[in-house]
Each structure stands twice: as structure tokens, then as C-alpha cells.
Amino acid sequence: MPFEQMPVRRESRSHQSQATEHLRFIREVMERSESFTAVPGWGMVAVGVSALPTAFIAARFTSDGLGDTFLGIWLADALVAIAIGVFTLRRKMRRSGVSLRTGPGRKYILSLAPPIIAGLLLTAALWRSGSTDTLPVLWLLLYGAGTITGGASSVRTIPILGVSFMALGVVALLLPQAWIHIVLAAGFGGLHIGFGLFIARNYGG
Amino acid sequence: MAGKTKTRPMRALQVQPDPLIHARIRLGIVSALLAGETLSFGDLKRLVDTTDGNLSVHARKLEDAGYIECLKSFHNRTPRTEYRLTRTGRRALVDYLKQLEEILQLARGEDL
Numbered sequence: 001m002p003f004e005q006m007p008v009r010r011e012s013r014s015h016q017s018q019a020t021e022h023l024r025f026i027r028e029v030m031e032r033s034e035s036f037t038a039v040p041g042w043g044m045v046a047v048g049v050s051a052l053p054t055a056f057i058a059a060r061f062t063s064d065g066l067g068d069t070f071l072g073i074w075l076a077d078a079l080v081a082i083a084i085g086v087f088t089l090r091r092k093m094r095r096s097g098v099s100l101r102t103g104p105g106r107k108y109i110l111s112l113a114p115p116i117i118a119g120l121l122l123t124a125a126l127w128r129s130g131s132t133d134t135l136p137v138l139w140l141l142l143y144g145a146g147t148i149t150g151g152a153s154s155v156r157t158i159p160i161l162g163v164s165f166m167a168l169g170v171v172a173l174l175l176p177q178a179w180i181h182i183v184l185a186a187g188f189g190g191l192h193i194g195f196g197l198f199i200a201r202n203y204g205g
Numbered sequence: 206m207a208g209k210t211k212t213r214p215m216r217a218l219q220v221q222p223d224p225l226i227h228a229r230i231r232l233g234i235v236s237a238l239l240a241g242e243t244l245s246f247g248d249l250k251r252l253v254d255t256t257d258g259n260l261s262v263h264a265r266k267l268e269d270a271g272y273i274e275c276l277k278s279f280h281n282r283t284p285r286t287e288y289r290l291t292r293t294g295r296r297a298l299v300d301y302l303k304q305l306e307e308i309l310q311l312a313r314g315e316d317l
Contacts, residue, residue: 016312019305025229026236026302032252033240155248202245
């Protein structure tokens with residue numbers, strides 16, 4: 001019902017609640033829509049580009065299988081990736097005039113963070129027990145799970161990226177260990193670059 | 206109304222909301238486009254939570270009014286429809302928000 005020319009006293013309550021409801025609706029739609037632009041495509045490309053030399057270095061210079069050197073190289077890359085991710089996410093949100101502490105950015109980070117933290121803790125636990133052979137599979141699966149949950153309220157591309165990571169994790173489970181560097185390069189490098197370019201082109205950078 | 210009441214005289218809300226934006230789906234479309242810059246038909250449908258037919262009809266009304274622009278293209282031979290808020294649409298939504306604010310202020314004034 002339109003807010004038109006009606007006596008305020010009699011109708012003000014209903015107008016007030018209707019106006020409040022409309023404002024809430026606008027805010028919700030805008031927040032959902034912002035999530036479309038929250039994931040930084042170019043940041044993802046940069047993360048992918050940084051993963052390619054990491055995979056090459058890990059394959060070339062690790063003589064102890066998937067031991068300490070391998071772990072150190074990939075953890076260093078993870079730190080670089082987190083820094084790139086946070087920086088580009090903040091930049092994209094700021095450009096849209098949205099704070100990272102509220103709305104979709106916050107939702108994305110809060111959904112992505114638990115699987116990532118679980119991955120870090122399990123990495124430490126497996127490293128301590130000397131069972132590092134399964135680490136790449138764990139990383140791919142948990143990162144995929146985090147991307148699916150983080151992108152649940154985002155464009156469909158993000159959950160698809162997550163599913164792709166999980167599928168690659170399953171592939172890594174089935175392939176001989178000699179292939180692991182290629183699988184990691186394909187996942188953290190190739191998938192990030194491919195999906196990042198798509199997001200950058202279609203969802204505002 | 207006889208004089209025993211202590212209430213203030215009734216006022217009229219001089220607020221005429223833009224009927225094009227006031228409808229929920231159309232309000233959702235312009236709000237989503239204000240935040241999301243350019244959105245595909247599918248993403249917009251998901252955001253506003255409506256059917257293909259509904260979205261088409263309401264988007265067409267907004268397009269006819271010059272509030273949104275429809276951009277059609279082909280991507281790998283697949284047709285793609287995207288929408289963008291125009292300057293007129295942006296101004297209309299800002300005006301609508303001001304109207305909502307005015308209503309809330311008036312209602313608050315009545316409570317005092």
C-alpha cells in the first residue's frame with residue numbers, strides 16, 4: 001500500500017513499520033549484492049601466479065619428499081596468498097564503499113576462516129606425527145570446503161571453484177605422489193588464475 | 206472529532222513514493238544494481254529471489270522508465286543478459302530512500 005496522503009496519527013504505525021521493513025529489505029539485497037563484488041578476482045589471479053613458482057620450487061628443490069622443505073615452501077606461499085587476499089579484498093570492498101567488518105566481506109571471511117584454521121592446525125599435527133604425505137590432499141579439500149562455505153551467499157562461480165578444489169583433492173588421493181606438485185600447481189595456481197580472471201572480468205575486478 | 210481528545214491535529218504525510226520502485230521485486234532489482242554495478246539476469250534472479258518471468262516483467266518496466274539498462278551480448282555463442290542501473294534509476298532510489306527516512310522521522314515525531 002502506498003504511503004500516500006494519509007493521516008499520520010491513524011496510519012503512522014503501519015507506515016513506520018512498512019518503511020522500516022523496506023529499508024531492511026533494501027539493505028539485505030544490497031548486502032547480498034555486494035557479496036558479488038567482494039571476492040577479488042585480480043587478487044585470486046595474483047595468488048595463482050604466486051603458487052606456480054612455489055610448486056616449481058617445491059618440486060625442484062625438495063629432496064626429502066613431502067618433508068620440512070616442502071612444507072616450509074608452501075607455508076611461505078600461504079602467507080603471501082593470505083596477504084594478497086586480504087589486501088585485494090579490502091581494496092575491493094573499500095572501492096564499493098563497504099566496510100570489511102560488516103556485511104558480505106565479514107560473512108565471506110567468517111565462513112572461509114574455520115576450514116583454513118582447521119587446515120593449519122591439522123598441518124601442524126600431521127607434521128608433528130611425521131605424516132606429511134597427505135598434506136596436499138588435506139589442503140585441497142579444506143581450501144575447497146572453505147571456498148564453498150565462504151561463497152555460499154556469493155556468485156555461483158565461487159562455490160564452483162570450491163568444488164573444483166575438492167575434486168582435485170580427490171584426484172590427488174588417487175594419483176601417485178610423484179604427481180602431487182603438478183596437482184598443487186593446477187589447483188592453487190591454475191584454478192586461482194582461471195577463476196580469478198573470470199571473476200575479475202565479470203564481477204568488477 | 207469532538208474536542209475532548211488531547212491529541213495533536215492530524216497531519217498528512219505528503220509522501221508519494223515512486224510506484225515503480227515501491228513494488229518489492231523492482232525495489233530489489235534497483236537495490237541490487239546500486240550495490241552490484243552490473244549483474245547478470247541469473248544473478249539478479251537469485252538475489253531478488255524470483256522467477257524468470259517475474260524478473261523479466263519487472264525489469265522491463267524499470268527499463269522502459271529508464272531506471273535500468275539491459276545489456277545483451279554473446280559469450281562463447283551463449284546469449285548473456287546483464288543489467289545496470291542508470292543515473293535516473295540511481296536518483297530515483299536515492300529519492301525513495303529519502304522518502305522512507307522522512308516517514309520514519311514523521312512517525313518518530315508523533316511519538317514525542
